[in-house]
Amino acid sequence: MSNKVYFFRSMKAALPLLALLGGLAQPAGAYQLKDDAGHVSEWSAPPQRIVSMVPSLTETVCALGACARLVGVDRYSNHPPQVAALPKLGGIDDSNIETIVALRPDVVLVSPSSRMAERLQALGLKVVTLESKSYADVRRVLGKTAQLLAVQDTDRLWRGIEAGVGAAAQSLPPAARSARVYYEVASGPYGAGESSFIGEIIARLGARNIIPASMGPFPKINPEFVVRANPDVIMVGSRDAEGITARPGWERISAVRRQQICVFSREEGDVLVRPGPRLAEAAQIMARCLREHSGGGDKSGTPR
Template identity: 25%
Template sequence: MTKKSFLSAILLSLLLHCPVEGQQRPIMDELGRTVKAPVSPRRIVSLAPSITEILFALGFNEEIAGVTSFSDFPGAALSKPRIGSFVSPSMEMMVSLKPDLIVAIQDGNRWETIERLSHLGFPVYVIDPKGWKGTLKTIEQMGNAFGKREESKRILDDMMKKKDRIVSLTRSLPSPRVFYQMGLSPVVTAGPGTLADDLIRMAGGRNIAENEPTPYPAYNTETVMLKAPEVIVLTSMERERDHTHLVKMWRDWK
């Protein structure tokens, strides 16, 4: 083989093995589904605020083509096109964005939405984080699947350092009983196996729903008061609504 033909063979080999725009490969999502996704996604649609936050943390920005209504972190997410709520996103809006990758979440997005998008030919990668450890695994797998392995390692290292710091600061403190309200009507809380439950424990608290048989049990006010929480954390996706009355209600009950 001549020197020229040898160099040509090396160049051809490099071209065949280097990712190019539009190139796809099969990856497995967290449900065990094989998804034919781009090696380097260029137009990503996120179907949940948590997904949006992870994508930005992994270093995506210009590649994010659309997000759900309440995706407000980081600040750059506010300028992205809105596709509606993560429970009922607009199919027309998602299709119009021409995504080359859609990232969904098992615990939140409707399965019919995922199936319909898949049937339309869009690659839909589904995450399924369970608790703190599951969230770490999700970030690692997303980094591996989307070509952001080093970025995901950096995120995980930072999260573990912060967790260790918080645990060390609260280890010797009293453990208050905590009620985490994440639904208004009905009142829904976070039970065992959820990220909120793990975070409460890491912060030195005791979740009043830690022994419930389901991850997201519904409570009435009487049940909450019988469990005598010392700390109440209020969360809601209804950002425009004034929640002063909720604070007053719990204080009056106490």
């Protein structure tokens, strides 16, 4: 066998490995992305016209330096401030399909709960479905979005997030690390479990979550469960706080009796419930709540 034939056969055998290492087996001028719905899309160049129908993905695109590529967002995307000038395209249940198509996007970013993906694909648009429930999911989606945008900032951005979460944990006095926390993400009630990104931040702060991982990331719970768990601190957004202390039996909960309830403003709530690049800011907000209810430290901020 000639050296030339051997070389080409060897290269052919190595192509799968090269593809894993850097996509070297990809056809020139094209690349693919497999989303969280298992759908594979292909582009000949990085998308330059992006519609984001998920606030956390809007924030991720901007954190990766590609805010200028956004041509439209959902009605809830409000950060960073420059997205306020973009066309608002509705929400999960009432997306403005005609306007999305008219914007001629190279890609539309949606969540798995969106009902528009199949319709948009049928109209010839490329749709990428991404979802973050856990802390690890946030990092994975950050990487997927960076791959889609063909940018290289993920490691730097993630190191900053981790450093910010760590700093928030370091800011807490020892008493706060024994607090038992109930975080209500929505009326229903739905709580943030240990396996959710919110629950993992609570754990990184050193506090204890009353909702175990076995119940799932964001389970709907029986209010009596919270009474039995008797949390020291309750965290809830202002949208869902009304009437929370009047629930049957909740007057017996330690957090209610001692008025250890953090009611987060709408702006803080947006930061806390979005699994994106503002995780460190979310950790700082929760840390401030725990400091305020541990007998020391900063008494500023809206939690009360």
